Amino acid sequence: MRPSPAIVWFRRDLRLFDNPALGAAAASGAPLIALYVLDEPAMAAWRPGAASRWRLHHSLASLARDLAALGVCLVLRRGAADLALEGLIEQTGATALYWNRLYEPWAVRRDGEIKARLRARGLRVESFNASLLFEPATLAKAYRVFTPFWRACLASPEPATPLPARERLAAAKDVAGDRLEDWRLLPTRPDWAAGFREVWRVGESAARERLQEFAGASAADYGAARDAPGQEGVSRLSAHLHFGEIFPRQVWHEIAAQVGERGAPFLRQLGWREFCHHLLFANPDLPERPLGGRFQRFPWRRDDEGFCAWKKGGTGYPFVDAAMRQLWRTGYIHNRARMVAASFLVKHLLLPWQEGEAWFWDTLIDADLANNACGWQWVAGCGADAAPYFRVFNPVSQGEKFDPEGAYVRRYVPELAGLDKKFIHRPWEAPREILRAAGVILGETYPRPIVEHAFARKRALEAYAACRD
DNA sequence: TTTTGAGTTGTTCGA
C-alpha cells in the first residue's frame, strides 16, 4: 500500500536548502505535497504591498522551478489557510503537515488555531524555526534594550549548522492548484517594475550567490563601508531573508567561516533583525501604536502636500530625494539614507510615522512587518532603544558626510548630476552661474527645500518637548 | 527591593 502523503506548507521559507520543515517531511518517508497559500484574509491590513507582491511572484516562480527539478509540483491556493488546508487534506488523504514558523501576530494566532484543530483530528502537525537565529521562546525574558538583548543571544547556544542538501524528494500524485499568473501579483498597466528587474535577482540560488559574494568581498569591511550609499558596502540580503530564500544561520556560519571576528559588526545587524522580531512578538500592536505611551499625544501635523513631495522625492533636499527615488525605482533604500529620509518625514514635516510606515510597506521589496514597524518607531523616538528626540538628522550634513562625492545623489537625482560636490547637497546655495552651467533651475527642474532645516529642527524639538510627561 | 550604570547610527555652538 502506498503511504499517505505529507503536506509541506511553504510560507516565508521559500527555499529547499536548510529548510527544517521540508527536511522533516522528507525524512518521514512520505510522498510530499508542496503547498503555498496566499492567505490575504488573515493578513488583513498587512497583506503584501505592491512591491512585495512583485517580489513574491518571482520568489514563488523560482521555488516552483527548483521543486519541479526534483519532481515535486508546488500547489498554489488562495484564501483562508485553514480552508485551503482542509480542502487539500480531504482531496489527497494527507495525514501529516509540516511548516516553518512565522512571528507576526496574525500568523501566530492563525497557526495556533490550525495546529490545534488538525492535531485534534489526528493529523501529525509539526512546526520549526527557519527564519531566526534565536527564537523568542529561547530567551528568558523580553528585552527592550538592544545591547543586553544581543549579549543574551550571544551567550545562548550558537545557531545550529545548516542541514545537508537533499538531492531527492518523493513526490505525491499531482494535485491541481491556481496558476501563479492568475494571482496578478505583477504590475501591468503601467509596468513600473523595470527598475526592479535591473537591480534584483530573486530566488534561493540568487540568495546564496549574493551571500557568497558579500562574505567573500565586503563583509570584512562592512563596519567602515556600510554607511556609504553610493558604494556597494551592504549585503542587500534583506529581501532574501524576508522571503526565507536563505536562513540567517547560513549567513551566520558563512560570515564566521570567511571573516571570523571581523564579521561581528554585520552579525550585529542581523541581531537587530532578531530584536525587531522579538519586539513584535511581545508587542502585537507595534505596527500601529507607539511603544512609548506618552507619544500617543504627540502633536502630529497634517500636510498632504508635504507628504506627497516626500513620497515623490521632491523635498528639495537631494539626499532625501535620492533615497525616496531609489525606493520608487528599485524598491529599496540603503540603510543610512533610509534613516535620513524617514527622519525627514517625522521630524522635519512632523507627519505621523505610521504614514511613512504604510508607504514603505507598499513600496519596499524587503517590507517586513517587524523591521518596518521597529525602524519607524526608532526614528520617531518612541520605539525601543530609540534615537533620543533631540537627535534631528541634518539632511545636508548627512549627505556631505556619507555621500561626499555625491555619487548617490547623481545616480537617483539626475537633474543635479552636473553640480559640483560642493553644492550637490545644497543646490540652493550655489551661485547663479554655477546652477546655469549645470542646467539646474531651482523651482523648475529641481525644487527649493519645502521646509528650512533650522526652522524645522526647532519646531520638532518644541513638539517633542510638548509631549513630555 | 534598591541602586547604579548604561544606552546603534547626531547636531550645534563656542572656544
Add this chain to the structure above:
DNA sequence: GTCGAACAACTCAAA
C-alpha cells in the same frame, strides 16, 4: 578646521 560640551531626561538591565 577641530574639539568638547550641551542637548534632557528616562527606562531598562543587572548586580
